[in-house]
Amino acid sequence: MSDLRDKILGLQRHLENRIVGQQDLIRKMLITLLASGHALLEGAPGLAKTKAIKTLAQSVGGAFSRIQFTPDLLPSDITGSDVYVAATGQFEFRQGPVFANLVLADEINRAPAKVQSALLEAMAEHQVSIGGKQYELPRLFMVMATQNPIEHEGTYNLPEAQLDRFLFYIKINQPDAAAEHQILELVRGEDKACGDDLKCWQDEQDDLKFKPLQIEEILAAQQEVLQIHTSEAAENYLVELIMATRQPQKYTPALAGAIRYGASPRATIALDKCSKICAWLDGRDFVTPEDIQAVVYDILRHRIILSFEAEAEGLTTDAVIQDILKAVPLP
Ligand SMILES: Nc1ncnc2c1ncn2[C@@H]1O[C@H](COP(=O)(O)OP(=O)(O)OP(=O)(O)O)[C@@H](O)[C@H]1O
Ligand SMILES: [Mg+2]
Numbered sequence: 001m002s003d004l005r006d007k008i009l010g011l012q013r014h015l016e017n018r019i020v021g022q023q024d025l026i027r028k029m030l031i032t033l034l035a036s037g038h039a040l041l042e043g044a045p046g047l048a049k050t051k052a053i054k055t056l057a058q059s060v061g062g063a064f065s066r067i068q069f070t071p072d073l074l075p076s077d078i079t080g081s082d083v084y085v086a087a088t089g090q091f092e093f094r095q096g097p098v099f100a101n102l103v104l105a106d107e108i109n110r111a112p113a114k115v116q117s118a119l120l121e122a123m124a125e126h127q128v129s130i131g132g133k134q135y136e137l138p139r140l141f142m143v144m145a146t147q148n149p150i151e152h153e154g155t156y157n158l159p160e161a162q163l164d165r166f167l168f169y170i171k172i173n174q175p176d177a178a179a180e181h182q183i184l185e186l187v188r189g190e191d192k193a194c195g196d197d198l199k200c201w202q203d204e205q206d207d208l209k210f211k212p213l214q215i216e217e218i219l220a221a222q223q224e225v226l227q228i229h230t231s232e233a234a235e236n237y238l239v240e241l242i243m244a245t246r247q248p249q250k251y252t253p254a255l256a257g258a259i260r261y262g263a264s265p266r267a268t269i270a271l272d273k274c275s276k277i278c279a280w281l282d283g284r285d286f287v288t289p290e291d292i293q294a295v296v297y298d299i300l301r302h303r304i305i306l307s308f309e310a311e312a313e314g315l316t317t318d319a320v321i322q323d324i325l326k327a328v329p330l331p
Helices: 003-018 023-034 049-059 113-125 160-165 177-191 198-209 215-227 232-246 265-281 289-300 308-312 317-327
Strands: 039-042 064-068 080-085 090-095 102-106 127-130 133-136 142-147 168-171 259-261
Touching: 003 023, 003 049, 003 215, 003 265, 023 039, 023 049, 023 142, 023 168, 023 215, 023 265, 023 289, 039 049, 049 064, 049 102, 049 142, 080 127, 090 133, 113 127, 113 142, 113 160, 168 289, 215 265, 232 265, 232 289, 232 317, 265 289, 289 317
Parallel strands: 039 142, 039 168, 064 102, 102 142
Antiparallel strands: 080 090, 127 133
C-alpha cells in the first residue's frame, strides 16, 4: 500500500520509542488523527498522558497549543475575543489557543461547564462564533483532552450529552513491570547525556531518520483510509452492535433495563471509520470483525448511558460492551 501508510507507521514507531508500554494508547491517538476526530484520555496521574500528546504534536508539523483547564478559566480564554485596537479605533478578533492544529486540553474537568462547552462546541462545529461572526478552525484540527479519574474535589464532570463529540474515550492502564524498567531506562537516558550507550545511539539514529509529518500528508492519509472496503457482513455486524446498545434485552436478557440511552448514529459512523483505519494500518483493504472489536470500547464507553439502577449496582459501560460483544453473533 501507499507510502503514506509507511510514514504513519514511522510515526507510530517514533512515538513508541518515546512512550513505552503504551502501544494501545499510541495506536488510538493515531486512529483519532486519521479519523479527524478528538480524543478524551483518562488515566491516573503520571501515566504520560501529557507527554504522549506533546510528543505527537512535536511529530506533526503544525501549530500546537496547550490549555490548562482551571476553575477560573473563561470561555474567551479558549476561543479568543474581540479586543479594542487603539491605533485603528476598531475591535479586532484575537484568536484564542483553540486555533491550532493540535490542542491539548489538559485536565478538562477542572473548569466549569461553560468553559468546557466552549471547547466542545468548537470541536463539533469546527468553528468559533464571537460577536455574531464565525471563524473557521484549521482543516487539521484535533483536540486531545485529559482527565484524571481519582480526584473529584473541585472537578466538574463533563456533560454526558456532549461526550458524544469525542470520537474516542481512551482509558490508560498502568504499565507492567517490563515497561516500568523500560521507562526508567528511557528517562535516565533523557536525564543525562547519552554517552556510548548502544540503545541510546539506536534511538538517536531512529530520531535522525524520523521527519515530522506534514499537515498535507495527514490530510491525504485521512482521505486514503476512506477507500477501505467494508463488506455487507461486516457492516451488518457493526450495525447490530449499535442496535444492541439500544435494545439490549433483544440480545441478552441480563442487560434488560441496564441502559437508559444507547449509542447515537455518531457512534455508528465512528465505528465504520475507525475500523477502516485499523484495516488500513494493518495493510489490509477490507474490514474484519476484529477491526470493529478493536475500537468498539473506546467508541461506545462514553455513548452508552446506564440506567440509575444499573449504576447503583455498580455496572460499568465497559462491562455492558463486553456482554454485547458476547451476545451479538459474529458474521
Ligand atoms: N510509558 C511511559 N513512557 C515514557 N515515560 C513515561 C511513561 N510513563 C510515565 N513517564 C514519565 O512520567 C512522567 C509523567 O508523565 P506526564 O506528565 O505525561 O503524566 P500525566 O499522565 O500527564 O500526569 P498528570 O495526570 O499528573 O498530568 C513524565 O516525565 C514521563 O517521562
Ligand atoms: Mg498531565
